[in-house]
Amino acid sequence: MSPIDSAPATSRRYHRLDISQPAFWARxxxxxxxxFAQLRTEPGLTWHAPPPAVFPHSEPGYWAVTRHEDIAFVSRHPELFTSALGISMDPMPIELQRPTTFFLTMDPPQHTRYRRLISSAFTPKQVRRIESQIRANAAGIVGEFLADLSSGAPVDFVDSVSRKLPMRTISDMIGIDPAERDAVAQAAEAMFGSSDEEYAALAERAEFFMAQFGILHRAGTDLARLRRTEPRDDLMSAIVAAEVDGHRLTDEEVGAFMVLLASAGNDTTKQATSHAFEALVERPAQREWLLEDFDARIGGAVEEFIRWSTPVLHFARHAVSDTDVAGTRIRAGEKLVLFYCSANRDETALDDPHIFDITRTRNTHSGFGGGGAHFCLGAWLARMQLRLLFHELLTRVPEVALGKPEYVHSDFIHGVKRMAVQRV
Known part of the structure; x- marks a missing residue:
């Protein structure tokens, strides 16, 4: 063990490669x-300075977990690495993280109970209804996109396609009023893109972040109260009625779930759609291969869409007690940041990870997390949306040319803000 590994956090030297500053995430x-590839080759974990604080909260730094194997180990051992002390890489009080992330900042058995509560609302009947709604929405969105393309002018693919399906899906699932959909979608996008100066300057980000949270939380609590008195045959009614071990969700908890669903369920699928469409347009041979047997091949292709895009770049954990990861001594209470973006380009876990390849047969990606208790609850929904949307896109959209994408400046979301598309 090196002196750096055994030193107290307050005196430990930060790694020479700075992956915390906004300038790094602008690349x-x-x-x-x-x-990250350099960090993956180094023995053990590396210690880094905290990102600039937006909230009045200071931290000593964090351990960067960059290899697929180490991320899986940390993710699958909640008894050693807790989520209850916070999951944000950025310095942020846990009192603010809990209401904005709901059961992501819980550990088993509490996390298990809340996960079961949410899962119990997804009955086979609800899933069948959701699939038919997604199929109809995907067809309608692509129809609108084709009409826009027919003018010959450039069309923003993100605005016209990517952002529409996940928000319509969530709105249909839980019954958001159509008049409120745009406001909810914009709040979700802005909340997790708040590090981008297009949304808010550094001095305004804490206030801006909480304002977007308030919009989403109020939408959820208001709808929960309405469904308790006026239930419908929709997912929100099922969620407020769901019961596990004598426990039901309160209106405040439903509001917190709404924040999670509108952000995680909306922005992640949106980003995967944009990155995957760009990749397929630039690689026509892969598009043709997929179309030769779409139904049989789309499952593996969707996994590559998610790996390639890695919409969520990282989450954090904290050590419960003194322990070791990859030969590095971690002290109780210290933060570890799990960089899924690094795991999805780890040469030891994937063949040719810098190549987009929908034909790959070994795809142990971390796009839905590193496994364990916090494996993405909405993975099935994301896969369903991508499968149904890309069926419409690939079978109906003619050859197009892409403009250079504009990316979200964020250390959390791998996002595309705008991407011009024009019919060839």
């Missing part, structure tokens, strides 16, 4: 991964 994905 493109491949450029950033050249840095």
């Amino acid at each position: 493109d994905f491949r450029d950033r991964d050249e840095v």
Whole structure:
């Protein structure tokens, strides 16, 4: 063990490669991964300075977990690495993280109970209804997109396609009033893109973040109260009625779930759609291969869409007690940041990880997390949306040319803000 590994956090030297500053996250994905690739080759974990604080909260730093194997280990041992002390890489009080992330900041058995509560609302009947709604929405969205393309002018794919399906899906599932959908979608996008100066300057980000949270939370609590008195045949009615071990969700808890669903369920699928469409347009041979047997091949293709895009770049854990990860001594209470973006380009876990390849047969990606108790609850929904939407896109949209994408400046979301598309 090196002196750095055994030193107290307050005196430990930060690694020479700074992956915490906004300037690092302003670089493109491949450029950033050249840095992560260096970290993956180093023995053990590396210690880094905290990102600039937006909230009045200070932290000593964090351990960067960059290899697929180590991320899986930390993710699958909640008894050693807790989520209850916070999951944000950025310095942020846990009192603010809990209401904005709901059961993501819980450990088993509490996390298990809440996960079962939410899962119990997804009956086979609800899932069948959701699938038919997604199929109809996907067809309608692509129809609108084709009408826009027919003018010959450039069309923003993100605004016209990517952002529409997940929000319509969530709105249909839980019954958001159509008049409120845009406001909810914009709040979700802005909340997790708040590090981008297009949304808010640094001095305004804490206030801006909480304002977006308030919009989403109020939408959820208001709808929960309404469904308790006026139930419908929709998911929100099922959620407020769900019961596990004598426990039901309160209106405040439903509001917190709404924040999670509107952000995690909306923005992640949106980003995967944009990145995957760009990748397929740039690789026509792979698009043709997929279309030769779409039903049989789309499952593996969707996994590559998610790996390639890695919409969520990281989450954090804290050590419950003194322990070891990859030969590095971690002290109780210290933060570990799990960089899924690095795991999804780890050469020891994936063949040719810098190549987009929908034909790959070994795809142990971390796009839905590192496994364990916090494996993405909405993975099935994301896969369903991508499968149904890309069926419409690939079978109906003619050859197009892409403009250069504009990316969200964020250390949390791998996002595309705008991407011009024009019919060839």
